[in-house]
Amino acid sequence: MATNNVTCSACLNIIKHKQYLVCSTCSQKYDIGCLNITEKRFLSLDTEKKNNWLCVKCKSKQPKKDNSNTPIRGTLQDNQSSLSQNSDCQNQNITKRKKASKTDVSPSTSTCGNELITDDVSYGSLLSTLTHEIHVAVNEAVNKTVESYFAKQFESLKEELSTLKDLKSSIEFLSADYDRVKTDLQICNEKLMSLTKENTKLTESVKDLNSRLSMLEQYSRERNIEINGIPEGKEENLFTVVKQLCTTVSVPIMDNDIVTCVRIRKMNPQSKIPRPVVVKLQSTKLRDEIIAGLSKFNRRDRENKLNTSHLGYGCSKQPIYVSEHLTPYLKSLHAQTRLLAREKKYKYVWIRNGRILVRKDDNSPAIPIKNLDSLKLIE
Incomplete structure (x- = not known):
């Protein structure tokens, strides 16, 4: 039985299973893996084969066994005996002649020798001719083969050259077309740069004109105030x-002031919300007095700022706002400024003579907002 100490004589590793063979002569043990046995x-394998197994x-x-009685050896022996018998028979039928001495040479022999020499000369000349x-x-065949081969190669080269000529003409045409397109593109780029500069100038001019127009439009409204929050009625007397x-707000006015x-x-x-009311006054001074009076009124009673109840409306209290009459562009800019100021935690946003001003706190300087680019000043 196999134990854990059994070692394979081939790989010298310990055999950890019972699948191995023992040589019946030298008693050495071999693993089936080293013996290439599945x-x-x-x-x-039965027990008898395992017991009689040899490495x-x-x-x-x-030792090798005697093979004298093999069929091949018998056939070879028979062949050798038959060959010896045949050689004996042939020797019996051969007539042996005596060698001629040097003195026995006759003129006929020399004549035969001359004939042999002549035959050798004619054979040599025939061989050289052949x-x-x-x-x-061979030279003619090689020359014809080479000529035919090079003729085919030359034909293919001619075709390739003709193709190259066509390709060259196409490339020249494309090159000329490319040069033309390149020139046109350069001209277009120059025109584009010129138009871009002109457009920039025109844009600046339009901005300047818009600014001037806005100033003129705002100037035409300098005596106006805009009131928001007054309820609408069919028979109202504005x-x-x-x-x-x-x-x-403690700023009494007369009928002729409106x-x-x-x-x-x-x-x-x-x-x-109700439609706003625009009031055109006799002077900007009166406009400023009304706005200043409203500001003082609201500061005196912050819990009860100007609303509809102060004007005698019996509906629910709705706040009333009074401001300078701004152009649509300045109204939009004012709304954006208020949103950004609220986001950046600016404390004051107000309008003075058609200009929008912001201030972060009481100690900060006032920042004028003239256009959308000025919004970048709010940090």
């Missing part, structure tokens, strides 16, 4: 409402 083949070394040491003809034929508002008083359309038609 497990299925090993299990199919390669022991098989090589066994060799020459063969060389000539002059009376405006006088009541001015009396509330030039016009009308409602204007809303910026957002979908909004439910």
Whole structure:
């Protein structure tokens, strides 16, 4: 039985299983892996084969058996005996002649020798002639083969050259077309640069004109105030409402101080707030007095700022705002400024003479907001 100490004589590793063979002569043990025997083949061997198994070394040491009675050896012996008999028979039928001495040479023999020499000369000349003809034929064949080969190659080269000529003409055409396109592109780039510069100038001019137009438009509204939050009614008297508002903020006015008083359309038609009221006064001084009085009124009672109840409206209290009458562009800019100032935590945003001003706190300087680019100053 195999133990854990059994070592394979081939790989010198310990055999950890029972699948190995023991040589019946030298008693050396070999693993089936080293013997290149599958497990299925090993299990199919019976006990007798396992007990009589010999390793390669022991098989090589066994003596070879006698093979004198093999069919091949018998045939070879018979052939050798028949060959010896045939050689004896042939020797019996051969007539042996005596060698002629040097003194026995006759004129006939010399004559025969001359004939042999003549035959050798004619054979040599024939051989040289045949060799020459063969060389000539081979040379002609080689020359024809080479000529035909090079003729085919030249034809292919001619075709390739014609193709190259066509390709050259196509490339020249494309090159000329490319040069033309390149020139046109350069001209277009120059025109584009010129148009870009011109567009930049025109844009600056348009901005300047818009700014001037906005200033002129705002100048035409310098005596106006805009009131938001006054409820609308079918039989409303805006002059009376405006006088009541001015009396509330302690700035009484007369009828002749109001030039016009009308409602204007809303910026957002979908909004439910009342349409704003625009009042055109006799002077900018009066406008500033009304706005300053409103500011003082709201500061005196921050919990009860100007609302609809102060003007005699019995509905729910709604705040009323009074400001300078701005152009649509300045209104939009003012709205964006307020949003950005609230985001950046600026404390003050106000309008003075058509200009939008912001201030971060009481100790900070006022920043004028003239256009959208000025919004970058709010940090």
